[in-house]
Amino acid sequence: xxxxxxxxxxxxxxxxxxxxxxxxxxxxxxxxxxxxxxxxxxxxxxxxxxxxxxxxxxxxxxxxxxxxxxxxxxxxxxxxxxxxxxxxxxxxxxxxxxxxxxxxxxxxxxx
Amino acid sequence: xxxxxxxxxxxxxxxxxxxxxxxxxxxxxxxxxxxxxxxxxxxxxxxxxxxxxxxxxxxxxxxxxxxxxxxxxxxxxxxxxxxxxxxxxxxxxxxxxxxxxxxxxxxxxxxxxxxxxxxxxxxxxxxxxxxxxxxxxxxxxxxxxxxxxxxxxxxxxxxxxxxxxxxxxxxxxxxxxxxxxxxxxxxxxxxxxxxx
Numbered sequence: 001x002x003x004x005x006x007x008x009x010x011x012x013x014x015x016x017x018x019x020x021x022x023x024x025x026x027x028x029x030x031x032x033x034x035x036x037x038x039x040x041x042x043x044x045x046x047x048x049x050x051x052x053x054x055x056x057x058x059x060x061x062x063x064x065x066x067x068x069x070x071x072x073x074x075x076x077x078x079x080x081x082x083x084x085x086x087x088x089x090x091x092x093x094x095x096x097x098x099x100x101x102x103x104x105x106x107x108x109x110x111x
Numbered sequence: 112x113x114x115x116x117x118x119x120x121x122x123x124x125x126x127x128x129x130x131x132x133x134x135x136x137x138x139x140x141x142x143x144x145x146x147x148x149x150x151x152x153x154x155x156x157x158x159x160x161x162x163x164x165x166x167x168x169x170x171x172x173x174x175x176x177x178x179x180x181x182x183x184x185x186x187x188x189x190x191x192x193x194x195x196x197x198x199x200x201x202x203x204x205x206x207x208x209x210x211x212x213x214x215x216x217x218x219x220x221x222x223x224x225x226x227x228x229x230x231x232x233x234x235x236x237x238x239x240x241x242x243x244x245x246x247x248x249x250x251x252x253x254x255x256x257x258x259x260x261x262x263x264x265x266x267x268x269x270x271x272x273x274x275x276x277x278x279x280x281x282x283x284x285x286x287x288x289x290x291x292x293x294x295x296x297x298x299x300x301x302x303x304x305x306x307x
Contacts, residue, residue: 058255065301
């Protein structure tokens, strides 16, 4: 995703990446980054929580329009309102993805 | 007493270090980037650096006022319109585990929640189906446009399926240029991207 932002930015369209892995977006050299400490699949927050979604989008727009230089990262100060163990389980698919299944099988055959 | 003095110096140095960080345009780091990631996946992401050829800065200045700008959204959650669009090809991924569908879909801002489906094997789609605004806040953006916070929103936002890291060739050669052409055609001044 950060690299897609780079290609679109290089074509002349300013971009901001809203991501739960801002350190990775920095490493991959995204031009503007907003970090959110939310589970995967929830870049803009909790379902139906319009106030939380608005805080994320408004920060993204501020960074998009206001960042002065390449590599600007601003983190949003909102804690995920669901206990970690529950949230960690909840975002993951019921059936492991094909690549995860393959990794698990490889690990099992090694042990 | 000396220890106290050294402690004071150390604190002072920490303060200076933080100022240096802020000069690199990173503000106070709050987010733990690996909080929700299984520990065994962390080495796949951390410390990998930029992709080859993608080391340098790229920068398109944001030149207009936000209130005069048309904004577009892009999600990598694999959203598509179930009535009129083909799903991202998850069947092929089930057979070729390292392959992810590199195509893209245009998602109209006016799409109803019950028109939207999700094709992404790496996340639980329950919350996305309950409220797709958590991935692509199209209705919220329309609302901000009606309030004058932004100048407007595009009629069609963009959806991709984000499992691509193993081969970026199709995204780079085909998908990215097509998305750029789409954004230009729709008069987008800037893009907010959100990975799933």
